[in-house]
Amino acid sequence: MTNDFSQYAKGFAENGYAIIKGYYNVAEQVEPIRQHIRWIIEALCKKYSVAANTETVEDALSEGYLALAKANRSWGGEVYDAVKQIPAFMQLVADPRNEALFKALRANSTPGLAAGGYGIRIDAPGEEKFRAPWHQEFPAQLRSVDGIVYWTPLIPVFQELGPVELAVASHKEGIVPVKSDNTDGKTGAYALRLDQEEERLARYEHAAPLTEPGDLILMDFLTLHQSGLNSAAIPRWSIQFRYFNFADPTGITLSWKGSFAAQQDFAEILPELVAKP
Numbered sequence: 001m002t003n004d005f006s007q008y009a010k011g012f013a014e015n016g017y018a019i020i021k022g023y024y025n026v027a028e029q030v031e032p033i034r035q036h037i038r039w040i041i042e043a044l045c046k047k048y049s050v051a052a053n054t055e056t057v058e059d060a061l062s063e064g065y066l067a068l069a070k071a072n073r074s075w076g077g078e079v080y081d082a083v084k085q086i087p088a089f090m091q092l093v094a095d096p097r098n099e100a101l102f103k104a105l106r107a108n109s110t111p112g113l114a115a116g117g118y119g120i121r122i123d124a125p126g127e128e129k130f131r132a133p134w135h136q137e138f139p140a141q142l143r144s145v146d147g148i149v150y151w152t153p154l155i156p157v158f159q160e161l162g163p164v165e166l167a168v169a170s171h172k173e174g175i176v177p178v179k180s181d182n183t184d185g186k187t188g189a190y191a192l193r194l195d196q197e198e199e200r201l202a203r204y205e206h207a208a209p210l211t212e213p214g215d216l217i218l219m220d221f222l223t224l225h226q227s228g229l230n231s232a233a234i235p236r237w238s239i240q241f242r243y244f245n246f247a248d249p250t251g252i253t254l255s256w257k258g259s260f261a262a263q264q265d266f267a268e269i270l271p272e273l274v275a276k277p
């Protein structure tokens with residue numbers, strides 16, 4: 001895999017997203033994360049006497065995780081909190097190539113790695129509460145308006161698993177005002193809904209790229225996107241993190257503050273982002 005990412009800049013600027021197939025080295029960068037997750041699930045199943053097969057990565061990430069979360073949903077939460085502390089995960093997030101890639105996509109930028117903006121999603125079948133509705137990353141993360149979401153799967157993503165969906169070129173909308181809606185028990189960033197969501201989405205072609213471990217999806221902080229619906233029998237495991245630009249004038253105005261994950265209320269920091277009722 002080359003380290004010259006300039007070929008992606010034009011498509012990214014036009015479409016508000018880009019996909020780089022085989023960006024990470026699966027054996028060296030992804031597999032150690034998967035193995036460590038397996039270990040964590042095995043340890044928690046043992047701790048809570050949950051009978052489930054955790055012998056292989058596939059067993060642990062599907063049967064093991066589902067058995068734990070079914071026995072007690074908060075044990076699933078323990079997995080979620082634990083896995084973002086896997087050193088191999090942090091190494092992938094901080095891979096120097098990620099910073100070089102950001103610079104290639106954002107001319108004259110000074111990249112930052114958003115604190116608290118990284119994690120591993122576990123999208124269990126039929127779990128509506130943590131499904132992200134259509135949103136832009138900016139109100140949910142702040143830091144800088146020209147930030148980029150990095151999204152890479154830990155298992156092959158097929159159609160029923162609900163690939164992340166995005167509206168092609170929707171970053172050209174600029175910042176869309178949002179309002180809060182707590183339907184389905186959603187809170188924080190998950191409760192934000194776009195002003196005039198349907199009208200806006202109808203203007204764009206939608207994409208729901210199927211990806212394999214090692215592939216990387218890059219999304220502009222203003223690109224409209226949502227979680228797909230997982231109608232498979234297993235959870236969808238995926239990594240996301242965000243880089244931003246210290247040199248962005250809005251970022252400097254914000255002093256690069258974060259949003260929900262940084263215990264900040266974006267409505268207080270940028271009241272003009274709140275949709276008028």
Ligand SMILES: O=C(O)CCC(=O)C(=O)O
Binds near residue numbers: 228
């Ligand atoms: O993977 C998903 O379901 C949503 C991802 C997302 O919103 C993000 O990575 O910013």
Ligand SMILES: [Fe+2]
Binds near residue numbers: 132135136137149225
């Ligand atoms: Fe997002």
